[in-house]
Amino acid sequence: MKDNAILVVVARFVIPLVMLFGLYVQFHGEYSPGGGFQAGVIFAAGWILFVFIYGLETGLRIIPERLIYTLACLGVLLYCLMGVLGVVMGGRFLDFDPLLDSPHAAQQAGIILVEFGVGVTVATVVMLFFVMFARRRSEVIAAGLDPDAEAEDPER
């Protein structure tokens, strides 16, 4: 849909706003509604809108597929590492208090990092879902198994 001027202009205006709003929801989550889960979905939605306009290949050139897998795992690992860090610093698993001297600052740092891990995982997994489903149709057609063609041809 790259050739439709209205779509391109509106998307160029909207996509940065959507991604900025995602980051706002991510890092302002302790003060306003939001958190890692919502932020990840919003960020992924911005990327999916980009893919709608510019195509899957362009979208994957910006965020390569390998990076999507890696980040999905790294998000969960960041969460687990925060838990282990609490143990190493002399507390319990996922106990943020020993991380810093001030308990408030320690809790806030722990919450921000943990939510960041959740956000990264959710965003990349949603992107992965979309990539898999979007690519599947062209694969099915390339294999000569177009579902519509089979349905309209009852003789086969």
Place this chain on the structure above:
Amino acid sequence: MLFAIYSLIIAGLFATLDAGDVALTEAAVGAGISTVLILAVLTLVPRHEHRHAGHSIPALIIVTITGAALIYATFDLPEFGDFNNPVHQHVGPYFIEQTYSDMGIPNMVAAVLASYRSIDTMGEAVVILTAGIAVYALLSVPPRRRRRDQERDS
């Protein structure tokens, strides 16, 4: 389309009930992403449904019994909006009173999710990653003809 409208209305309802976090989730996930994913799935299936002859009577009986049991179970639920309900008496008051002095952040939902109940949230993140791996495992095999079609062709 109807799913998206439904989710959007529910998100508005949550917003009027001052549940901003849930409203945001419902709007982003329900109205946004799941609609896109349903459309993506619809491109993969045939446009016309196979015709089924008749109805399955045992299935109808099972569904009716299950539905009746669920409706019967709702009579045992605590009364809606009653202050003495367990949900208002258990740990809720502690979170409302202590979150700010424990954490110094005003959003209780974030505090409960990420700190008081952080192992739950970790499980949630692992579930999401598992779902991603499952979709990858199912959809990364090259497509091939279904067995029924092969038998018909041969």
